[in-house]
Amino acid sequence: MLPRERQQQILLWVEEEGALRVSEISKRLAVSTATIYSDIKPLVKQQLILKSLNGIFYIPKKTHASSYVCSYCNKQSNTRLSVQLIKLNQRIEHTCCAHCGLLRYQQIEKEVSQIICYDFLKDTMISARIATYVINSDIHLNTCQPQVIIFDSMKKAKQFQSGFGGSIHNFEEAIQVMLEEKNGDRCCQPQIKRRELYAKHIQT
Template sequence: MLPRERQQQILIWMEEEGALRVSEISKRLTVSTATVYSDIKPLVEQQLILKSLNGIYYLPKKTHVSSYVCSYCNKQSNTRLSVQLIKLNQRIEHTCCAHCGLLRYQQIGKEVSQIICYDFLKDTMISAKIATYVINSDIHLNSCQPQVITFESVKKAKQFQSGFGGSIHNFEEAIQVMLEEKNGDRCCQPKRKRIEKNKRYLHG
């Protein structure tokens, strides 16, 4: 089977199954994992699939971007800190940062097929579900508080933490931290809720 034929077969599997490990693809195609990595490289570059440490994920071809405004706090979200939530209906929601992305996922998780963020150091796409999160570091970025920064591996997160502090969490833990901060009123809130809260304050 030629490389182009293998790539087409990989895309068929990805569209049907959503995600696969490289070792599984290697087994199905009866080729080495090195060959699989070579085959998927152009697919990743064309953003047809997403490669992560645990495998590869399918990115729907026909998606509708709802807006580049954060769907949680209404800030502009077309930055390297943004998070994409790909919904089952193939619409894409953007959030301005991982902080809002985690909270938005907690709200609509059942509607989401994939959630994607960017590695802070490499600026490459990674699956948010297997990313490592550093929360409340000393570095100051233009993002919502408490600040959340994403990394593709625990090792990279620990290297960053050694210089800039913060706490390290996996996906589920990071969501829980955001919920606790939200309940403690130290977290940004959706614009509508902030407006309602301000009205209550102004009118006693």
């Protein structure tokens, strides 16, 4: 079987099953895992699939955000900032931002096979479980509060933090911060920009 034929078969399987281990693909196609890694590399680059540590996941085709409503706060989702939760039954939920994505994941964790988001700088798809999160930075994106910005590496997150502040967290830590803020009634509150706070300060 030629590489292109194997790639087509891999795409068919992952679309049907949602996720596959590289070792399982290797057995099915009777080739080495090194060959499979070589086969999936261009598929990952084209954002047809998402690679994890031990396997691959199906990525739904990117569509216009206006088609979706956030499954956590019911706002219209924003393609660049949205998060997709792919459930075990292959249904997909969309949230308007990482804030809502993390909270929704915490609600239905056992039903989710994969959670996908976008790197803030490159707008490329990444697995939310291996992403780095900057929370409560000074940049204002008109998202739910506390604001969460996603990066595909710790290095980029630290570079962003040096200019815009905020705290850096991994996936599990970010969920915990969201839960603590939610209990403090800061969840999904509209953001007041600095100049508005400054104007209020002058008036008092």
